[in-house]
Amino acid sequence: LKCSFGSAQSVAHRGCARLSFDCHKRFTPAMARSLFIILTACLAVAGASPDHVGDRTLEEALQGECDASAAAVDEQCALSLRQLRGQQSSSALAPDQVLKLDGKTGMAFEGGGFRALNTFAGVVAGLLVACGSGSPTLESSKLLDSISAFSSVSGGTWFFASLAYSKDFAGVVESMAANPADASSLWKKGWIDNLMKIGQPTNRFIKLLNLIDRFDRQAERESIFEMARESGFFWTESDGNSWTGFIGGMLKASAGISEDMALGQGDATWAKGKIWLLDHSILAASGQAPASMWAGRGKVQYFLESSSGALPAYVPAAFSTSLGGGETEPAPMPFLAPGALAAMDKLEFSQGRRDTSEASLQSGEAKTKFEAAYADAPMFKVHEAVAASSAAGGAIVLSPHFSLLEHFLGGADFTPWMSSAGKGQAFKQGWELVSAQASPASLAQAQVRGAIDGGYTDNTAIGHLVAGGATEVISLLDIGSHNYSESLAMLFGGDSNSKGYTSNTYDSVPYVYYQIFAEPQDEIRKQLDALPKLIHPGSKWLRHLSVGTIKATTVDNKWFGTQAGREVTIRVVAVSTTVWVDTLPEFEEYGLMVKEIIGAMSSEANAAIIRQELLTPLGV
Numbered sequence: 131l132k133c134s135f136g137s138a139q140s141v142a143h144r145g146c147a148r149l150s151f152d153c154h155k156r157f158t159p160a161m162a163r164s165l166f167i168i169l170t171a172c173l174a175v176a177g178a179s180p181d182h183v184g185d186r187t188l189e190e191a192l193q194g195e196c197d198a199s200a201a202a203v204d205e206q207c208a209l210s211l212r213q214l215r216g217q218q219s220s221s222a223l224a225p226d227q228v229l230k231l232d233g234k235t236g237m238a239f240e241g242g243g244f245r246a247l248n249t250f251a252g253v254v255a256g257l258l259v260a261c262g263s264g265s266p267t268l269e270s271s272k273l274l275d276s277i278s279a280f281s282s283v284s285g286g287t288w289f290f291a292s293l294a295y296s297k298d299f300a301g302v303v304e305s306m307a308a309n310p311a312d313a314s315s316l317w318k319k320g321w322i323d324n325l326m327k328i329g330q331p332t333n334r335f336i337k338l339l340n341l342i343d344r345f346d347r348q349a350e351r352e353s354i355f356e357m358a359r360e361s362g363f364f365w366t367e368s369d370g371n372s373w374t375g376f377i378g379g380m381l382k383a384s385a386g387i388s389e390d391m392a393l394g395q396g397d398a399t400w401a402k403g404k405i406w407l408l409d410h411s412i413l414a415a416s417g418q419a420p421a422s423m424w425a426g427r428g429k430v431q432y433f434l435e436s437s438s439g440a441l442p443a444y445v446p447a448a449f450s451t452s453l454g455g456g457e458t459e460p461a462p463m464p465f466l467a468p469g470a471l472a473a474m475d476k477l478e479f480s481q482g483r484r485d486t487s488e489a490s491l492q493s494g495e496a497k498t499k500f501e502a503a504y505a506d507a508p509m510f511k512v513h514e515a516v517a518a519s520s521a522a523g524g525a526i527v528l529s530p531h532f533s534l535l536e537h538f539l540g541g542a543d544f545t546p547w548m549s550s551a552g553k554g555q556a557f558k559q560g561w562e563l564v565s566a567q568a569s570p571a572s573l574a575q576a577q578v579r580g581a582i583d584g585g586y587t588d589n590t591a592i593g594h595l596v597a598g599g600a601t602e603v604i605s606l607l608d609i610g611s612h613n614y615s616e617s618l619a620m621l622f623g624g625d626s627n628s629k630g631y632t633s634n635t636y637d638s639v640p641y642v643y644y645q646i647f648a649e650p651q652d653e654i655r656k657q658l659d660a661l662p663k664l665i666h667p668g669s670k671w672l673r674h675l676s677v678g679t680i681k682a683t684t685v686d687n688k689w690f691g692t693q694a695g696r697e698v699t700i701r702v703v704a705v706s707t708t709v710w711v712d713t714l715p716e717f718e719e720y721g722l723m724v725k726e727i728i729g730a731m732s733s734e735a736n737a738a739i740i741r742q743e744l745l746t747p748l749g750v
Contacts, residue, residue, distance in 0.1 A: 229599025234278035236595035239286025242608035246285030252724040256731020258307035279405035281591040283584035287519040296385035313725040333362035338538035357522040378513035394457040394508030409584030411444035425533040435476040443640040446587035465504035469688025479570035489570035499550035509554025524582030549576040589617035607704040614658035623651040624685035666730035671723040673706040
C-alpha cells in the first residue's frame with residue numbers, strides 16, 4: 131500500500147477499535163501483517179472471524195506461507211492466493227491510491243472485426259519496417275518494450291490474441307516486415323489461406339441478411355448484423371451454436387491457438403509480464419427492456435437493477451492478465467470501476483409472459499462472487515475471453531424482435547453467458563445453464579449474465595487504460611471509409627457532474643457512449659479530421675493513414691473509474707480503407723490492403739512523421 135495523504139484511519143467492526151497511523155512511507159510486509167492481526171482480533175471480539183478458504187486463511191497468505199511457488203503445487207493455496215489478490219486488485223480504488231498504470235504508456239486496439247485484424251497486422255508490420263533493421267522482429271526491434279499494458283476490443287482483440295499467443299501468426303507479421311514487397315502473398319499464405327480452409331461458400335446467416343437487405347440495406351453495416359455477415363462464412367457445424375465455439379474454431383484455424391490455451395499462458399518473449407485488458411460490456415439491460423436468454427415458450431429474461439437509479443444498458447468491464455504470468459497469477463487490474471460495482475444491487479430473472487416464475491439475487495454475497503470470477507480471469511480459456519470482448523451480435527437479446535431474429539439465426543447464440551463460478555469455469559457454467567434452459571432460481575444462484583462486445587461501451591479500448599492511470603496511449607483505429615474515429619470523439623464532452631454517458635437506440639437496440647474526457651466533441655472532431663493524412667500512391671483499398679497527437683483531460687466517470695484532472699496524450703494511428711467483404715472470395719482482398727498499409731507506414735515520404743509521432747515516443 132502507498133498513501134499520499136499524511137494520515138489515515140481504519141475503523142474496525144462496531145467501533146471495536148480505531149487505528150491511526152502515519153502514512154508518509156510505503157507499507158512494509160511487517161506493517162501489513164501487524165495491521166491485519168490487530169483488525170482480526172477486533173473482528174473476533176465483535177463476533178466476526180477472518181475469511182477462510184479451504185484450510186488456509188488470508189492471514190497465512192499475508193504472512194508469506196502461501197506464495198506463488200507454493201500455489202503452483204497446492205490447489206488450496208492457489209485458490210487462497212487468487213482470492214486474496216483478486217480482492218486487492220478488484221476492490222474499490224480510493225482517490226489517494228496509486229494506479230497500476232500511473233504515468234505509463236498503453237496501446238489500444240479498436241474494434242472492427244476481420245477488417246480491424248487485418249488493418250493492425252499491416253500497421254504493426256509497417257512499424258517494424260520503419261524501425262530500420264534488416265530483418266526486424268517484435269523482440270529484436272524492441273518496438274513494444276515501452277508499452278506497459280495493451281487494451282483491445284472486438285476485432286482488435288482477435289488481432290492481439292493472435293499476436294501474443296501464436297508464434298506462427300507473429301512470424302507472418304514479422305515476415306511481411308522483412309519482405310514488404312511480398313507482403314500480400316505472405317499474408318495470404320500465412321493467414322488468409324488458413325482461414326479459408328474452414329470457409330463455406332454460402333453464408334450461414336444468409337436468410338437473416340437477405341431479410342435485413344429487403345427492409346434496410348444500411349442496417350447490414352451495423353455491428354450486430356455486420357458480425358453475422360462476417361462470421362457466417364466461417365461458423366462451422368463443429369463450432370456448435372455458441373459464439374464462443376465459433377471464436378475457438380476461428381482462432382484455431384487462422385492462428386493455431388488451441389482451445390485449451392488459458393489467458394495466463396503464452397510464452398512470447400516480447401510480451402512477458404505486460405498487462406492485457408480484454409475490454410467487454412456487462413449486459414445490464416433494464417426492467418423496461420430486459421435481455422432474453424432464449425426465445426419461445428418459457429423464455430427467461432433478466433436485468434440488473436440499482437437502488438440509486440437506472441443502470442445503463444451496458445456497463446464497461448475488462449478481463450485482465452499478466453501475459454505469460456501463469457494461470458494461478460490473479461488478474462492484475464480491477465475488472466469493474468468501484469462506482470459501477472456499487473451500483474449493481476440486484477440481478478432479477480423472470481420466466482413466461484406473465485412472470486409466472488421469478489428469482490433474484492441481492493447484493494452482498496452476490497458481489498463477492500461476482501468479483502471472485504474475474505479474479506480468476508487468467509484461468510479463462512483464451513477463446514472464451516476473446517469471445518466476450520468481440521460479441522458484437524450479443525446485444526440482439528435486447529431487441530423486441532428477438533424471437534423473430536432467432537428464428538433466422540438458426541439456433542446460433544451470439545451472446546456469451548457468464549456465471550460467477552471460480553477457477554475459470556464462469557463461461558462453461560453460464561453456457562451450460564442457458565443451453566439447458568435452467569430455471570430462474572438456478573440462473574440467479576449462478577448469477578448468469580451476458581458479457582458482450584466492449585464496443586458497446588468504448589470501441590477504442592482507451593477507457594480502461596486511462597482509468598488504470600496511463601497518461602500516454604498509442605491508439606490504433608480502424609475507421610473504415612471515414613476520415614476520423616467517431617468512437618474516439620464520443621469519449622469527449624464529459625462533465626464530472628453529469629451521469630457520465632449518453633445513449634440512443636437504433637433498430638430498437640440501445641447504444642451507450644461514455645464520456646471520460648472534458649474537451650468538446652466538436653473540437654476533437656476538428657482536430658482528428660485535421661491530422662496529417664499519409665497515403666501510399668496507387669493504393670486500391672487504402673484511403674489514408676491519419677497520424678498525429680491530441681491532448682485530453684479526464685473527468686470523473688464512475689462507470690469507468692476515471693478521476694478528473696489527469697492529462698492524457700493520445701497518439702493516433704487511424705486507418706481509412708474501403709474493403710467491404712460480401713462474399714467468401716472477397717476475403718482475399720485483405721492481402722492487398724495489408725500490403726498497402728505497410729507501404730504507407732514505411733515509405734520514405736512518410737518516414738519523418740512516423741518517427742516523430744510513433745517511433746520516438748515508443749523509444750525506438
